[in-house]
Amino acid sequence: MTVAARATAVVCRRIRVRGQVQGVGFRPFVYRLAQELNLAGWVRNDGEGVDIEVQGVVQAVEALIVRLEMEAPPLASVTAVEASEAPVTGAGGFEIKVSRHGTANTSVTPDGVTCPDCLAELFDPAGRRWRHAFINCTHCGPRYSLTRHLPYDRPQTSMAAFAMCPACRAEYDDPADRRFHAQPNACPQCGPRLALRDAEGGPLSVDDPIAETLARLQRGEIVAIKGLGGYHLACDATNAEAVARLRERKNREEKPFAVMLANAASVAQFAEMNDAERALLESRERPVVLLQKRAGCDAALPGVAPSLGELGAMLPCTPIQFLLFHEAAGRPAGTAWSAVPQRLTLVMTSANPGGEPIVRDDDEALARLDGIADAFLMHDREIVTRVDDSVVRARQFIRRARGFIPQPIRLAKPGPSVLGTGGFLKNTICLTRGDEAFLSQHIGDLDNAPTCRALEETAQRLMDLLQIEPEIVAHDLHPDFHGTRFAADFARSRGLKSIAVQHHHAHIAAVAAEHGVTGPLLGLALDGVGMGTDKGIWGGELLAVDGERFDRLGHLRELALPGGDKAAREPWRMAAAALFALGRGGEIKARFPQQRAAGAIAMMLGGNAHTPPTSSCGRLFDAAAGLAGLREIAAYEGQAAMLYESQAAQYGEVAPMPDGFVLNDDGTLDLLPLLSRLADERDAGFAAALFHATLSEALAAWAVCAGAECGLHRVALGGGCFLNRILSAGVRRCLEAKGFEVLEARRAPPNDGGLSLGQAWIAQQATGN
Numbered sequence: 001m002t003v004a005a006r007a008t009a010v011v012c013r014r015i016r017v018r019g020q021v022q023g024v025g026f027r028p029f030v031y032r033l034a035q036e037l038n039l040a041g042w043v044r045n046d047g048e049g050v051d052i053e054v055q056g057v058v059q060a061v062e063a064l065i066v067r068l069e070m071e072a073p074p075l076a077s078v079t080a081v082e083a084s085e086a087p088v089t090g091a092g093g094f095e096i097k098v099s100r101h102g103t104a105n106t107s108v109t110p111d112g113v114t115c116p117d118c119l120a121e122l123f124d125p126a127g128r129r130w131r132h133a134f135i136n137c138t139h140c141g142p143r144y145s146l147t148r149h150l151p152y153d154r155p156q157t158s159m160a161a162f163a164m165c166p167a168c169r170a171e172y173d174d175p176a177d178r179r180f181h182a183q184p185n186a187c188p189q190c191g192p193r194l195a196l197r198d199a200e201g202g203p204l205s206v207d208d209p210i211a212e213t214l215a216r217l218q219r220g221e222i223v224a225i226k227g228l229g230g231y232h233l234a235c236d237a238t239n240a241e242a243v244a245r246l247r248e249r250k251n252r253e254e255k256p257f258a259v260m261l262a263n264a265a266s267v268a269q270f271a272e273m274n275d276a277e278r279a280l281l282e283s284r285e286r287p288v289v290l291l292q293k294r295a296g297c298d299a300a301l302p303g304v305a306p307s308l309g310e311l312g313a314m315l316p317c318t319p320i321q322f323l324l325f326h327e328a329a330g331r332p333a334g335t336a337w338s339a340v341p342q343r344l345t346l347v348m349t350s351a352n353p354g355g356e357p358i359v360r361d362d363d364e365a366l367a368r369l370d371g372i373a374d375a376f377l378m379h380d381r382e383i384v385t386r387v388d389d390s391v392v393r394a395r396q397f398i399r400r401a402r403g404f405i406p407q408p409i410r411l412a413k414p415g416p417s418v419l420g421t422g423g424f425l426k427n428t429i430c431l432t433r434g435d436e437a438f439l440s441q442h443i444g445d446l447d448n449a450p451t452c453r454a455l456e457e458t459a460q461r462l463m464d465l466l467q468i469e470p471e472i473v474a475h476d477l478h479p480d481f482h483g484t485r486f487a488a489d490f491a492r493s494r495g496l497k498s499i500a501v502q503h504h505h506a507h508i509a510a511v512a513a514e515h516g517v518t519g520p521l522l523g524l525a526l527d528g529v530g531m532g533t534d535k536g537i538w539g540g541e542l543l544a545v546d547g548e549r550f551d552r553l554g555h556l557r558e559l560a561l562p563g564g565d566k567a568a569r570e571p572w573r574m575a576a577a578a579l580f581a582l583g584r585g586g587e588i589k590a591r592f593p594q595q596r597a598a599g600a601i602a603m604m605l606g607g608n609a610h611t612p613p614t615s616s617c618g619r620l621f622d623a624a625a626g627l628a629g630l631r632e633i634a635a636y637e638g639q640a641a642m643l644y645e646s647q648a649a650q651y652g653e654v655a656p657m658p659d660g661f662v663l664n665d666d667g668t669l670d671l672l673p674l675l676s677r678l679a680d681e682r683d684a685g686f687a688a689a690l691f692h693a694t695l696s697e698a699l700a701a702w703a704v705c706a707g708a709e710c711g712l713h714r715v716a717l718g719g720g721c722f723l724n725r726i727l728s729a730g731v732r733r734c735l736e737a738k739g740f741e742v743l744e745a746r747r748a749p750p751n752d753g754g755l756s757l758g759q760a761w762i763a764q765q766a767t768g769n
Contacts, residue, residue: 012041012055012086017068019079020407021050022152023109025138027096028180029073033064034094035175044097045151047467051100055088074139075109075284077407096181099151107438108144108152108465110403111228111387112284113317115140116335117178122319123326125333128167133210133320134192134381138182140284144406145229145385146184149465154183158382165190192381194320199374201366210320213377214327217346222246224351224365224373228318229387229402229441230358231351231365233373234260238345240302247303249372250353254635256305257349258288258312258389262325262342267313269341270297276394285403286317287390304347309646312391314348317402320377321348350388357444357454360386385461386454387441397749398723399426401441406462408436409747409757412516415764419459419470419490420756421483423503423530425637426749427451429459429483430756431468432764437513438462439748439757446482456486472767473498474759476506478531499763503530504541505550506758507718507750512545513761514747515716520546521743522553522703522712524731527719527751528568528618528638537561539616542667542706545716547765553706554667556620558613562601567619570633571640573601574619575626578675580605595632617721623675624691628684638720645724648692651685660690661698669702671695696730704738716743718758720751 017026022045030043030052039056054061069078114122118135121127129135136142146158154160164172168187171179179185186192196209206212213223220242222235233250235242237259247253261267264278271291273281280289290310297311298304305311316322328344329337351359351369359365360383365376391399413435420430427443440458444451463469475487477500484500491498501509507530508523523543532538533552540556560577567573572595576588580602588602595601604611618641625631625640630647634640660674674694681687703715715735722728722744732742748754 015052017050020077024075045099221374243303260348416471418760420759422756426752474763510754510758511716526617526721537614555615557670560611571622571626572632574623578623647688656697660694700734
């Protein structure tokens with residue numbers, strides 16, 4: 001065939017597009033491309049993603065195939081475009097076909113922030129969606145939180161309850177409209193609708209629920225506001241009494257709150273940010289971003305994030321949230337107001353009393369938030385899946401949830417479907433399908449029945465939505481965790497194999513999984529606690545990991561845990577343990593005169609009674625903070641370490657302590673020399689900086705020594721202690737200076753929120769696939 005003949009030849013291609021391609025306007029995008037290129041055929045959604053058949057001249061067909069990936073809609077994430085020859089039919093025209101149901105091999109799009117086009121409509125007094133609290137289009141709005149099943153079509157979502165009015169139906173059916181096949185499409189005529197209720201749940205007869213909600217917030221009230229994946233509790237962040245009242249009612253003594261502001265310019269009044277942090281704030285995922293406070297932040301936002309160096313800030317995500325800030329700005333026409341600093345600053349914290357899962361349903365809100373909220377801003381669109389806010393720091397997840405779930409993490413190779421049930425704290429579950437790992441949204445700590453039920457609900461929800469039937473179940477080694485018991489029951493009821501995975505092995509495996517590593521590597525696993533293979537209390541581990549196998553090369557020198565788990569909540573006890581280990585147990589009672597149990601603790605340490613040993617790095621931080629007198633009793637998990645990090649950051653860099661640690665022949669890393677120095681240091685800021693610098697150098701030297709012995713020069717950093725920015729940066733810098741490759745958690749949290757990913761990866765490796 002000549003070049004000219006080929007250029008005019010008519011061909012037909014069947015095209016499969018995989019990835020995040022449903023609910024993002026992909027079919028109308030294909031339709032418009034086909035119209036522009038004068039191609040015939042059809043497009044439809046199915047369980048695999050998007051299915052296309054096109055015919056026309058070869059150059060046009062090839063152009064379409066290239067542009068499918070290069071020009072995909074904003075919310076799309078194309079992982080593969082596969083084309084095969086098909087017989088030419090001679091059909092004319094191009095159509096969007098009804099979706100075909102089948103086994104799902106695609107995923108749901110995460111919920112996204114209201115797009116600029118919708119915001120322009122929202123604030124246009126002449127438009128029919130002026131101040132409509134549920135505005136959306138194919139480029140934005142709810143997806144995962146309202147989807148029941150795939151394919152993603154309106155009958156499969158909680159919008160099935162709302163029939164479109166003629167105007168909305170016309171938009172939905174018009175391929176040239178950006179709401180073409182926008183499944184949550186709605187307007188003030190066809191719903192959903194807002195409603196405001198009082199503290200007892202009674203309806204409030206108000207003309208404008210948004211205006212009344214703002215007025216109540218400005219008067220100092222606490223309002224429960226229904227969001228995408230659950231309720232928030234909101235109050236005026238500049239009102240010290242309102243913030244204190246929220247803390248008292250929610251039983252949240254000192255744990256920091258997140259704040260919501262209109263835009264990055266407003267956030268800049270309270271916190272510093274670089275370009276990357278600003279991009280995170282303004283991203284379509286709209287996470288809570290941890291930022292360095294500016295001077296005067298704590299005075300301006302009293303009680304919001306006490307004594308910490310960082311402020312958690314986020315920008316509006318939903319139309320309801322945008323409308324609150326629009327109302328506070330005086331209801332201006334257009335969007336120019338949204339780019340300049342605004343005064344309104346709201347505490348916006350998850351409505352999860354008692355550490356339970358975020359409140360999702362309306363009746364649940366009225367029951368569980370009774371006595372906490374002064375009013376409820378509700379609506380009648382059901383939330384199908386509860387999803388909390390994501391929390392991030394530049395280059396690092398702290399909590400992976402709304403905006404990112406259920407985006408898969410690509411694995412190095414396919415394997416059997418595995419269900420990983422996670423750990424005890426910051427629980428998540430993970431489901432794998434081929435070479436994809438679907439890490440669930442943050443579920444919470446499994447210390448209460450509602451969160452345990454939420455784990456089971458989330459597992460079933462993901463299995464149903466993604467149509468995954470696990471072949472293997474993986475769980476933590478600890479027999480008493482609810483995730484372990486659930487895994488055992490799940491596996492037994494289905495006749496499946498279950499695999500117990502050691503906690504710190506899973507931490508390192510999670511990092512290896514997201515980086516696509518399948519060969520051997522070293523791992524530094526540093527956290528608060530995890531049961532070891534010897535049933536001991538591990539937490540400062542140097543491992544050699546090779547798939548489903550690992551060797552414990554060494555651990556931090558153990559300290560006593562006086563009183564068992566209670567020591568994790570009372571840092572002074574760990575300081576007492578450090579003093580005892582230094583041969584200075586006689587100082588304990590005098591060092592902690594406010595603690596009535598000090599004398600008893602000294603006796604317990606001396607008699608080795610109820611003082612199990614631990615290699616935990618988290619408890620090492622507690623010991624150092626306790627020696628500095630920084631925090632004797634913690635109000636929340638990790639508080640002492642967070643305060644200690646803030647002290648170090650405020651003081652600035654110092655040189656590591658010479659001879660501050662010892663690498664013993666048995667593989668233990670002994671930091672008693674450093675603790676001895678800290679016990680006599682009166683400058684808490686200097687002590688914190690010295691601790692971080694010396695610990696970073698010690699950990700790197702430890703790994704380098706092990707690497708020289710076993711021939712490994714790749715190190716994964718896992719565990720919650722690596723949420724400490726100073727520590728993670730210091731260890732990375734020292735290791736890279738020695739020529740080591742350093743892998744860190746980027747797509748999953750380094751803390752226990754990533755354990756289920758590591759468990760699933762190990763179970764896949766154990767099959768030999």
